[in-house]
Each structure stands twice: as C-alpha cells, then as structure tokens.
Amino acid sequence: MRIALFGTSADPPTTGHQEILGWLSERYDRVAVWAADNPFKSHQTLLEHRAAMLQLLIADIDTPRHNIALEQELSSLRTLETVEKAKLHWGENVELTLVIGSDLVTQLPNWYRIEDLLQEVQLLIVPRPGYAIDESSLEVVQKLGGKMAIASLTGLDISSTAYREHGDSQALTPPVVAYINREHLYKCQDASKKRFQLR
Numbered sequence: 001m002r003i004a005l006f007g008t009s010a011d012p013p014t015t016g017h018q019e020i021l022g023w024l025s026e027r028y029d030r031v032a033v034w035a036a037d038n039p040f041k042s043h044q045t046l047l048e049h050r051a052a053m054l055q056l057l058i059a060d061i062d063t064p065r066h067n068i069a070l071e072q073e074l075s076s077l078r079t080l081e082t083v084e085k086a087k088l089h090w091g092e093n094v095e096l097t098l099v100i101g102s103d104l105v106t107q108l109p110n111w112y113r114i115e116d117l118l119q120e121v122q123l124l125i126v127p128r129p130g131y132a133i134d135e136s137s138l139e140v141v142q143k144l145g146g147k148m149a150i151a152s153l154t155g156l157d158i159s160s161t162a163y164r165e166h167g168d169s170q171a172l173t174p175p176v177v178a179y180i181n182r183e184h185l186y187k188c189q190d191a192s193k194k195r196f197q198l199r
Contacts, residue, residue, distance in 0.1 A: 004028040004124065005086060006099040007036035010050045012163060012180060013057045014171045016156040020126055021058065023153045024099065025065040032071040032086065033058065039077050044164070045185055047075065056175040065098065078112040083120045096121045101155065103131040108141050115144050123148035129157040 004024045013035075024031045035050035037056055053074045058068050067133055076082045079098065086096055093121075100108075100122040105125060108114060123146055125134060133150065141148065158171035169177050180186060 001029045001090065001093075002097065003030045003086065004092060004096045004097050004099050005074070005082065005121070006031060006033045007079070007082060008033070008054075009038050009041060009160065010035045010049065010054050010057075010183070011045050011160045012172060012176055013054050014156075014158050014160055014163065015173060016158045016171070017054075018057050018061060018122055018173065019156055020099070020153065021068050022061055022063075022065065023151070025061075025068050028077045028097065029067060030090075031068040032074060033068065034070065034072045034075045034082075036075050036082075037077055048103075049179075049183060049185060051075075053176050053179055060173045060175050080113050080117045080120070083117065085185045087120075089158060097124050098122070099124045099126060099151075101126050101131065103128050105133060105137045105141065108146070109144060118145040118147070124151055125149070126151045126155050127155060128155045149165075178191055 004027075006021065006024065010017060021031060021033060033054060035047055035054050037047060055070045061068070069165065071089075074082045074085050076085070082183060083096060083098070087094070100123065102125055112115060118141070123141070125133060125148060127150065138148070158168075162168055163171050167186075172180075
C-alpha cells in the first residue's frame with residue numbers, strides 16, 4: 001500500500017491544501033493528513049482548531065475521496081516520530097511518501113535525525129509559487145540519503161499567512177470561514193489592523 005503523509009500547519013487550511021489533497025488522492029492508495037506544529041514557526045491557533053478546520057476541508061472536496069483521512073494522532077513536533085506512528089498503524093510493509101512544500105526544502109537538513117527519517121520515507125516536493133526549488137538544496141538532501149520526486153502539481157498562489165495578515169477569505173472554503181467566525185479565530189490580527197487604520 002502506498003501512503004502519502006501530508007502534515008501541514010493549516011493555520012488556517014486553504015483551498016491550496018484542498019487541491020493538493022485531491023491531487024494526492026488520485027495517485028496514492030491512502031492520503032493521511034494532520035495539523036502539525038512546525039517548530040520553525042510560531043503559532044497563534046490551537047492545534048485542535050486547526051485539526052477541526054482540516055476535517056471540514058476534507059469533507060468539502062468536490063468529489064468524495066474515501067482514501068483521504070484526517071489522522072491527527074500522527075501529529076508530532078518531530079516528523080520521524082510521525083513516521084514511527086504511521087508504521088505502527090499500518091504495518092512495516094507500507095510505502096510511505098512524505099509530502100512537503102518547496103518552501104521547506106532548505107529547512108530539511110536541520111530536521112530532527114534527518115538521515116534516519118530519509119531512510120524511512122520517500123519525499124514528494126510540491127512546488128509553491130515564490131519558492132523555487134534550488135538544485136543545490138536538493139543535492140544536500142540527496143547526500144543525506146533522500147529519495148525524492150517533484151510533483152507535477154504547482155500549489156495555488158495562496159497561503160495561510162496571507163489570510164492571517166490580510167484577511168483574504170477567498171483562499172478559504174465556506175465551511176472553514178464559518179468555523180473561523182463561529183470560534184472567533186484570528187480576531188487579534190483583525191483588531192490590531194483596525195488599530196493601525198485608526199491612527
């Protein structure tokens with residue numbers, strides 16, 4: 001069984017994440033997705049909210065995809081621990097592919113026990129607008145033992161950061177927008193924006 005592992009900060013999850021999930025579901029037997037804390041980022045939103053929004057995002061994919069599931073129990077600060085959990089869950093005889101955005105390639109050498117991680121998974125790099133895939137960074141990862149492929153999909157030119165900073169809800173699905181409004185998430189950014197506008 002071929003399983004795509006797609007952990008994401010999802011703060012909040014966008015239509016870009018949704019498109020990637022749909023694309024992966026056509027190429028893998030199973031797509032496991034979870035909300036993750038990236039130790040290189042600071043987070044404003046509780047993990048449980050991000051997981052709930054991801055569940056809404058999955059449920060809102062146009063064509064029902066029965067091979068995509070929120071597997072929040074895989075979430076860990078260390079990706080190697082996530083992979084160990086995946087192997088316990090699905091057994092040793094699965095083929096695991098770790099899906100990352102091109103913005104993370106330069107960070108990879110700094111990940112916890114990266115050489116051990118690269119022994120356990122293949123990498124699928126999804127190009128992101130504004131984050132060109134640097135050949136020298138790929139070579140560094142290959143020297144560490146990385147087996148990788150570049151996705152034929154280019155992610156949409158939208159990001160969670162753009163929503164948090166500018167409030168552009170076009171990047172979000174209606175169920176996620178409704179959840180954000182109901183739970184009063186991201187209001188601190190809205191309030192600070194208004195303060196700056198008043199000055």
